[in-house]
Amino acid sequence: MNRPFVIAVASEKGGVGKTTIATNLAVYLKALREDLPVTIASFDNHFSVDQMFALGDRPENNIAALLEGHALAELVAMGQYGVQFVASSRRLTAPAHPPAWLGRFLHAADLDGLLILDTRPILDWFTEAALLAADLVLVPVKDRAALVNAAALRQILAEVERADRIWLVPSLVDPRARLSAEVRVHEFLDYAARERDYQILDFYISKSPKVEGLASGFSSCIRPVLTHARNTAVHGQLKQLAEFVLARFDAGIVNRGTSPAGLTPGTEAAPGRYPRLVLECPLCSHHSASHGGHFYFDLRSRRRGFIHPACFGRLLGDLTQDGADGSVDLIALTIDGPGLVGPECRLSAHTFDSAGGLFGSEEVELRQRPEWQNWLVMMTGRTLDAAYRELVLINSEASPAGPHLGADAERNFAHKRRLVARELRHAGLF
Ligand SMILES: Nc1ncnc2c1ncn2[C@@H]1O[C@H](COP(=O)(O)OP(=O)(O)OP(=O)(O)O)[C@@H](O)[C@H]1O
Ligand SMILES: [Mg+2]
Secondary structure, three states, X not given: OOOXXXXXXXXXXXXXXHHHHHHHHHHHHHHHOOOOOEEEEEOOOOOHHHHHHOOOOOOOOOHHHHHOOOOHHHHEEEXXXXXXXXXXXXXXXXXXXXXXXXXXXXXXXXXXXXXXEEOOOOOOHHHHHHHHHOOEEEEEEOOHHHHHHHHHHHHHHHHOOOHHHEEEEEOOEOOOOEOOOOOEHHHHHHHHHHHOOOOEOOOOOEOOHHHHHHOOOOOOOOOOHHHHOOOOHHHHHHHHHHHHHHHHHHHHHHHHOOOOOOOOOOOEOOOOOOOOEEOEOOOOOOEOOOOOEXXXXXXXXXXXXXXXXXXXXXXXXXXXXXXXXXXXXXXXXXXXXXXXXXXXXEEEEEEEOOOOOEEEEXXXXXXXXXHHHHHHHHHHOXXXXXXXXXXXXXXXXXXXXXXXXXXXXXXHHHHHHHHHHHHHHHOOOO
């Protein structure tokens, strides 16, 4: 039995490009990976999915039947461009089950490949169900309001500890639009998103009159960008988005399978105030949570834990001159995942003083230091194949016995974390 990798495209804000992204993404994914089944379904009643993909007669059943528990594989029809689709419904009624039901249902569905769910511009049963079912959530943002709205979606995922599945996609971007002489709108969006600890793609989907024209007019068909707007910037951007999704899908398979030999992600403590506390030291794998030590935090997964002082010395010893300096207050490790910089990851270590000033940066040659791979897996909870842009922060001062830092130290660390992330961004290092 297979289960689909579910991608939800969601935003409470209307008209941000959800449907355009969801439908075109399906076409690009299929074009890039011909042998991978791609299926799309929509909880909206606009029939855009049907207008792009339907071939011939309307299928007998539609998404309403899925909500009644009909087998997904029976509702899926083969559509245009090799994309499978579930027909939309004019009226959907929320089932009596809680929204988490959909995830269980889809995960037990005998459907292979990728399933894209387009959602309504409202946080109703259907959107919540799609979020909870998703392995990856794409949230198009075109302005500050859409960014602010994303908080409600993140909250739903944070409650089930899946906030790391959300990625913001700057959409409908006019690359020339400016907030001021110095700041372009999309640069502001990127900055504001990272300030709020969101993962945001480092490319965007441009606003294009030609793309807008594909979905307007009197035709009952909506044409994809791939076939009818290839000469626009959006063509390359959607391809990039599809490549990003495929990288997450491939990484998901690695994570769902067995880890490479010797790589263990560590044990996370039972849910509490800090549910992502890792009990073991990432370097030696012996218990460290209740002994204290050098606190570390991974921004994306929000995993946290402690490195034994002796192990920390080993880590510092691997770094060149910066690490030896007694005034180093914090070490930031940035990882550029495969795909961003080539077939392999790039790891850099940056050192900071207590005011958040950058001392120096150096690259850590992962091939010459294989043990770093395991340390990073322990700290981030993911294999490096699944890395994209990661930031791990490590305090260079040891904290007294854990497992928690204490309220003051916690606030201080959060403050430093923001300073350091900003400094790295300004220096073009993250
Ligand atoms: N890249 C783009 N360039 C120009 N116009 C676009 C682009 N993407 C979407 N549009 C247009 O913007 C409008 C809203 O797009 P879309 O329907 O995809 O948004 P949505 O978030 O699904 O909306 P809703 O919340 O109503 O479901 C449509 O008219 C669409 O054609
Ligand atoms: Mg829509």
